[in-house]
Amino acid sequence: MAKLDRVIQVAMGWTNSHLHEFEVDGKRYGIPDDEGVHETPTLDDRRHKVGAVLGEAVSRFGYTYDFGDNWRHTVTVEDRLLPDESFNTWPVCIAGQNACPPEDVGGVGGYNDFLEAISDPSHDEHAAMWQWSGGPFDPAGFDVNATNAALRRLRADHGVRSVLCEGGPTVLGALVAEGVLDELFLTASPLLVGGDAPHVLEASSIGDPVRLDLVWALEAEGALFLRYAVRR
Numbered sequence: 715m716a717k718l719d720r721v722i723q724v725a726m727g728w729t730n731s732h733l734h735e736f737e738v739d740g741k742r743y744g745i746p747d748d749e750g751v752h753e754t755p756t757l758d759d760r761r762h763k764v765g766a767v768l769g770e771a772v773s774r775f776g777y778t779y780d781f782g783d784n785w786r787h788t789v790t791v792e793d794r795l796l797p798d799e800s801f802n803t804w805p806v807c808i809a810g811q812n813a814c815p816p817e818d819v820g821g822v823g824g825y826n827d828f829l830e831a832i833s834d835p836s837h838d839e840h841a842a843m844w845q846w847s848g849g850p851f852d853p854a855g856f857d858v859n860a861t862n863a864a865l866r867r868l869r870a871d872h873g874v875r876s877v878l879c880e881g882g883p884t885v886l887g888a889l890v891a892e893g894v895l896d897e898l899f900l901t902a903s904p905l906l907v908g909g910d911a912p913h914v915l916e917a918s919s920i921g922d923p924v925r926l927d928l929v930w931a932l933e934a935e936g937a938l939f940l941r942y943a944v945r946r
Contacts, residue, residue, distance in 0.1 A: 715736055715759035715760075715763070716760040719759065719777075720868060721805045721865065724864045724868050725805075725807050726779075726787075727813065727814025727861075728779055728785075729817055731780075731817055732780035732783075732817075733779075733781055734777065734778065734779045736759060736767075736775060737775060737778070738767055738772060738775040738776075739772060739775075741754070741757060742754065742756045743757045743759040743767065744756050744757075746758050768791065770794070773790065774789065774790050774791065775788075776788060782818075782821075783818065783820060784821050785815070785821070799929065799930075804866065805868075806862060807862050808858075810856045810861065811854075812853060812855075813851070813852060813854065813856060815828075816828065816847055816851070828851075829851075829853055831843040832844065832847065832850070883913055883914060883916035884916050886898075886914065886915045887916045890915060895924070895944055896944055897929075897941065897943050897944065898926060898941075898944070899939070899940070899941050899942075900939075900942070901937060901938070901939055901940075902937065903936065904936075924944060925944070926942035926943065926945065927943050928942055929941040929943050
């Protein structure tokens with residue numbers, strides 16, 4: 715869910731400068747806060763995956779950003795699509811409308827005051843708002859190309875899709891035990907020798923067996939490259 719927060723931030727145009735919270739089926743996900751005003755605890759969204767939280771039934775949920783300005787969003791799930799490796803497997807913005815309100819503008823009321831001042835050169839606060847926002851502001855402005863470029867940077871900079879990790883059986887065992895393994899890349903270059911061959915994965919306990927599906931296989935100069943995806 716924490717990765718979904720970052721995707722929403724980029725798609726909306728926020729800068730992720732404040733706390734956020736998801737509201738799904740009566741449960742709240744975000745950054746846990748022992749001093750919160752709610753009776754029910756906030757679940758750590760870094761430990762809950764989107765698929766597990768939304769399942770197949772949730773069609774709408776809430777997302778609040780910046781508890782001071784209190785920007786409340788309603789997110790509608792229109793469809794559930796499987797990733798297509800031949801097309802793309804990263805978040806994509808299809809279309810949008812209007813600009814994102816500036817950070818710390820003061821919520822809905824403050825944003826309306828800001829628009830009134832920034833659009834009227836004769837307004838007493840026009841010059842101040844111009845300087846505060848860094849220049850002119852188009853409330854109807856939206857650029858789908860710029861949004862998708864930002865989403866691609868997010869994927870590269872923050873690992874929205876995955877983090878590549880290289881290691882031996884012990885490292886792989888630790889990743890599986892924590893439930894954070896999404897894909898497994900294996901390279902087989904046979905060399906027949908004697909001795910005790912180690913397992914691909916070493917862990918004291920990983921619970922139920924982890925099922926893998928073959929995504930693709932490549933062969934080059936006698937070496938076999940295999941890519942597996944964890945079955946969800």
